[in-house]
Amino acid sequence: QVQLVESGGGLVQPGGSLRLSCAASRSIFSINVMGWYRQAPGKQRELVASITSGGSTNYADSVKGRFTISRDNGKNTIYLQMNSLEPEDTAVYYCNALYGSGWSVYWGQGTQVTVSS
Numbered sequence: 001q002v003q004l005v006e007s008g009g010g011l012v013q014p015g016g017s018l019r020l021s022c023a024a025s026r027s028i029f030s031i032n033v034m035g036w037y038r039q040a041p042g043k044q045r046e047l048v049a050s051i052t053s054g055g056s057t058n059y060a061d062s063v064k065g066r067f068t069i070s071r072d073n074g075k076n077t078i079y080l081q082m083n084s085l086e087p088e089d090t091a092v093y094y095c096n097a098l099y100g101s102g103w104s105v106y107w108g109q110g111t112q113v114t115v116s117s
Helices: none
Strands: 004-007 010-012 018-024 031-039 046-052 057-059 067-072 077-082 091-099 104-107 111-115
Touching: 004 091, 018 031, 018 091, 018 111, 031 067, 031 077, 046 067, 046 077, 057 067
Parallel strands: 010 111
Antiparallel strands: 004 018, 018 077, 031 046, 031 091, 046 057, 067 077, 091 104, 091 111
């Protein structure tokens, strides 16, 4: 079992920045892949960025160069630094973990990010 708790969402103006955090209930060394997804109203949930236990990262084309995913192994936490935010980034952001030999899927409760002037 993996419990995930997100924080850091909020309201920001276009061009601004936010940093999301996701704290895991177990060592993230043991988690195969962790990532951030988002879901905007009326749209499907989509992958934003992911990071493997080995540190390899992957980004959606729409956020490349603006968002950075990182991890702090000592705090069992991953982060999503979001810069140059656009109204199209408005969504609920969810932390995700793929854990164990069966690649079980776990989700956080989500945090709202709103980009608006």
